[in-house]
Amino acid sequence: MSEMSKSILDQMLCFEVYSTEHAFSRLYKTLLAPLGLTYPQFLVMILLWENDDQTVNGIGGQLGLESSTLTPLLKRMEKSGFVRRQRDAEDERRVRVSLTETGDALRHEAKGIGTCVADATGMPGAELKALLLELRKLRNGLATHNLAAE
Amino acid sequence: MSEMSKSILDQMLCFEVYSTEHAFSRLYKTLLAPLGLTYPQFLVMILLWENDDQTVNGIGGQLGLESSTLTPLLKRMEKSGFVRRQRDAEDERRVRVSLTETGDALRHEAKGIGTCVADATGMPGAELKALLLELRKLRNGLATHNLAAE
DNA sequence: TGCGATTTAATCGCGGGCGATTTAATTTGA
DNA sequence: TCAAATTAAATCGCCCGCGATTAAATCGCA
Structure with missing residues (x-):
């Protein structure tokens, strides 16, 4: 597959x-099902465990999600009892999302998941790390292009 | 980032x-919007351009999609006039999906898209190819694990 | 032969995901 | 000052994606 055209390559890559x-x-x-979380909800939790009390846009910026996706998702998470949503007193346009006791405690139950997935890949850590960097490069390239198109 | 734990690595990779x-x-x-196709619909078209007249399961197997996803998607593609869906006379359980004239002709309009995306990545072909192989390895690892869980 | 097991699509309900639009709050600047 | 522009979330309609279930056709085997 050495004389592959760029467009075929792209097809396969996408x-x-x-x-x-x-x-x-x-x-x-x-x-995640046993924890009562979905995959995108879990990504939100990771951000909040790292850095509690963030705005909707703040979370959206990191995950590349629009408020039209996040608002209903966060409402479901609120209903599940993992987060609180409250208007920012400083700026009433903003909604701040923060962990509840339950949500914070969930951190411990989620402990083993990462290792479990890393093992499931069947690939050594060094190779995963290299792949990670390549993907980041690719994503940045695409993101730049998407921005330029606007 | 050399002493990173496997679980943190996994978090970042996912x-x-x-x-x-x-x-x-x-x-x-x-x-794809100008062509009247969505991204998953485009993936189906790529398969059909390569190999016309496939069953729902055949397409699903290649894309990793369930009939519950494909049936409505294919119905939308049929309504758009790109494919035909008809019961297989040999085996009435099967539904065969085939290109219409319009769908086949669309192939030419889609010509430039691959190159366009490959350029958007901003990465040289060789690097994309390497990334492709790494991803395939990762996906196969995950898929194997998913199967084993059943 | 005929009946239970299997295979194939379709259906349903729910949770994403986004573009376009709306509403409300804040900022800007004439 | 105060009206226009901007920003933040929310809402709406549509498309995807899956698990669970269903319906129908086929297969397999006693």
Whole structure:
């Protein structure tokens, strides 16, 4: 596959990214179901565990999600009892999202998940790390292009 | 970042895959909108352009999608006039999906898209190819694990 | 032969995901 | 000062994605 055209390469790459994401999603679904979290909800939790009390846009910026996606998602998380949503007193346009006791405690139950997934990949840490960096490069390239188009 | 734990690595990797997929999806959306296709619909078209007249399960197997996802998607594609859906006379359980004239002709209009995306990545072909192989490895690892869990 | 098991799509309900639009709060600047 | 521009979330309609279930056709085997 050395004389492959760029466009065929792209076709295969977009397919790989597409199906790898689905594979991750499926794996996480089974691991997260006992905790009562979905995969995107888990990503939000990771951000909040790292840095509690963030705005909707703040979270959206890090995950690349619009408020039209996040608002209903956060409402479901609120209903599940993991987060609180309250208007910022300083700036009433903003909604601040923060962990409840339950949400904070969930951190410990989620402890083993990462290692479990890393093992499921069947790839050594060094290789995963290299892949991570390549993906970041790719994403930055695409993001730059998406921005330029506006 | 050399003494990173496997679970942190996993967190970052799943995030990268997640957001890279979204970045691809957004880019394709803008490119495909003029053709009247969505990104998953485009993936189906690629399969049919390569190999016309496939069953729902055949397509689903290649894309990793369930009939519960494909049936409505294919119905929308049929309504758009790109494919035909008809019961297989040999085996009435099967539904065969085939290109219409319009769908086949669309192949030419989609010509430039691959190159366009490959350019948008801002990465040289060799690097993309290497990334492709790494992703395939990762996906196969995850898929194997998902199967083993059943 | 005929009946239970299997296979194939379709359906349903729910949770994402986004573009376009709306509403409300804040900022800007004439 | 105060009206226009901007910003933050929310809402709406549509498309995807899956698990669970269903309906129908086929297969397999006693």
